[in-house]
Amino acid sequence: MKMNQSVRWWGGFLLAALLWVFVYGRLEGFAEVLVSSVGLSRALPFGEALYFFIYEVPKVLLLLTAVVFVMGVVHTFVSPERTRAMLSGRKRGAGNMLAAALGIVTPFCSCSAVPLFIGFLQAGVPLGVTFSFLISAPMVNEVALALLFGMFGWKVALLYMFMGLAVAVLSGMVIGRMNMERHLEEWVQKLQGSAGPGSAVPLAMVWPGRMREGLVHVKEIVGRVWVFIVLGVGLGAGIHGYVPENFMASLMGREVWWSVPAAVLIGVPMYSNAAGIIPVVQALLGKGAALGTVMAFMMSVIALSAPEMIILRKVLRPRLIAVFAGVVASGIMLVGFVFNLVL
């Protein structure tokens, strides 16, 4: 019976993968046919908006499903406990880089940010290294990367990933250098270095079970963000069809130097997931907004948010929260400026 189950999982996976490839390759043609079948042309604003919507929504959802499934499987290999063991006692620099990289693949939910933060410090992971992880984990996440890949292409997705990692590494190093340990809440200070890096959790998982976790992850993530994708792409479609070309150039264009700090200031307190923000931002890009400004806005919305600060307030004193937000926001601004200058 166990054998049977395994065969069923693998068979199902293969079938789903084939179906995925088949459907994904035909989306463009399908949208084209559908738009012309209702008597619209892509030359009309409404036709263009409709085409954009019909093509982008399933494309992004398919990509997201695939990426989230793979990440769900990856998560069964990289537990936070394992990551902590790898990071404990690391030096600044290399430790920050490893922490930022592990932030991409380690399962992370902002609701367990506090136990994770304390658990890291307890096992002797330096404060700056812990911050590198805490910045990279929410910012460089699979939803953002899948959407960027779907809507902007692989170059921008990769660029976002490397820039996100750079912000995480640099911010962590700066915070580490500032010796902020005394701005942790007192009970947290006492816990620092009090435990070994060992794991309390048995990780007994084998293959078909890993696929089940992938599926659970898909249900959870795609089940939560699909609404935002539909809304975001809908809004983006409207912008695509109706907002005049170069409309954004005077506001978010490359020549407007203050647009980067303004974008970050607006983005920091905003709380939206990548799924809602990326389609809108993509549409703005087509209307003359500069890539660096758009990137900075996106990063600040995803990486920093008011609810996260409130959660972290349990372990950090206000001073350290301010430093954390300030350093990350500056890093993001720097990314925006560099992009606008270079590209």
Add this chain to the structure above:
Amino acid sequence: MLQVKILGTGCAKCGQLADTVRAVIAADGIAAEVEKVQDMQEIISYNVLSTPALVVDGAVRSAGRVPSAEEIRSMLAPRTRGCCCKGSSGASGSSCC
């Protein structure tokens, strides 16, 4: 009496885990006491990094996810002394020493 603790600070998954555990306990007629632990310092005392976590008789059995009812059943099953197998979620459940 089995002492079951659900560690978590009130996220959606924590509720799901509690529900699944209660359902398994009720279905199997296990004598168990289920307690939800929300206090951060107590959660941390279990050396758990991600919530929700399931603690059975003082031992952390799972963290950061909601296991299937089947897995939870094996986590709640009394562990034979000296046994080295880790639940029946895998393929080699029968080769227990």
